[in-house]
Amino acid sequence: MGSVLLWIGIIAGVLFAFLVVQFVYLSVVLSWQDEQTRGLAYYGLPPERRAAFKATLRRHARLLFPILRLLGRFSSFTFRKASFQHKGIAGPRGTCSEESFRRADDYAAKAEDVFVVTQMKCGTTWMQHIVYEVLLRGAGDIVASGRTLYGLSAWLEARRSVPIEESTTIGTERPARIIKTHLPVRLIPWSADARYIYVARHPVSCFASCVDFIATNIGALAPPLPVVEEWFCSPDLMWWGTWTDHVKGWWARAAQQDNVLFLFFEDMKQDLPGTVRRVAQFLGVQPLNETELDNVVRKCGFAYMQEHKDTFEMNPPHIFQTDAELFVRGTADRHRDVPPDVRRRIVTWAAREMAGSDVPLAGVYADVAAERPGATPG
Secondary structure, eight states: OHHHHHHHHHHHHHHHHHHHHHHHHHHHHHHHHHHHTSTHHHHTSOHHHHHHHHHHHHHHHHHTHHHHHHHHHHOOOOTTTTEEEETTEEEEBTTBOHHHHHHHHHOOOOTTEEEEEESTTSSHHHHHHHHHHHHTTTOOOHHHHTOOHHHHSEETTOSSSOOGGGSOEEOSSSOEEEEEEOOOTTTSOOOTTSEEEEEEOOHHHHHHHHHHHHHHHHGGGOOOHHHHHHHHTOTTTSBTSOHHHHHHHHHHHHHHOTTEEEEEHHHHHHOHHHHHHHHHHHHTOOOOOHHHHHHHHHHTSHHHHHHTGGGGOSSOOOTTOOOOOSSSSOOSOGGGGSOHHHHHHHHHHHHHHTTTOOOOHHHHOHHHHHHSTTOOOO
């Protein structure tokens, strides 16, 4: 009996020591990856070195599998713990911080700034690339040069983004600094001389892409669908504010200011050439000729961006990340992938929250418009 207890104690001690080593190892890797993905430390690297960094991360992830699996089973992820508040708006810890939101707050917008604004997962990267190609009249060489969009275009409120002062000014006809942001209108650095392009997407499609994003970025820690739904509809927890508040705020600003262009993701999918023309006109560049337009449309199409997805990564890689696609399907109707009951609840919620707004939902989101209080049946 004594020898059995001795062996049990030895095994328990070995397991405990192994877990301690794994925790220390994970802490070191997390600190290292954070340092290696700030600013241009990762996105300024050539493609082969970015690939080598990812391979190293994957090796660490394999060695850390026991502790990552344990965290996945026993850690309790909550959006409240994963968020912070800045002036009543929630932000995601890790990607952003209270300090990075304050820096965004303090930024003085300039005439050369073109802000690409969306609620999260509503076509930000796509529009950033459209602006980039329009400014270069379809001659952008971002893929051939081995650079990345993230390394050229600062993310205003992100903690690890390339600093705005280090981001590249694009084009010669109308030199511009392309700035990504998800900030709601009440937090955006405002200048009447800057340009703001806002993209809205169907609320359930936005939700579906948020679900994919969370699953990709926290893997086994991802919460169940009902928890994500509650977060998505919560004015206190949803990062950058709810879809409804975001869209209403930017629609109102676009109606008041001619330096805001408001677009719908679904219209972009239906008529990309028309969208490109509108962006070019808004930015004040000369109309694109047929060859230039064709080049912009080709390079900004789903197939091209998916083929060169490493160029358009939206976030630096990290140890919890699973393999991800830039777009899951590249369609305008992601909302149809959501379970019918969840889809119905989000549509009803969005319709109720949009009551009284003059956002033209009927033209693009007929299902939401039909659920608005006072809507005429049929």
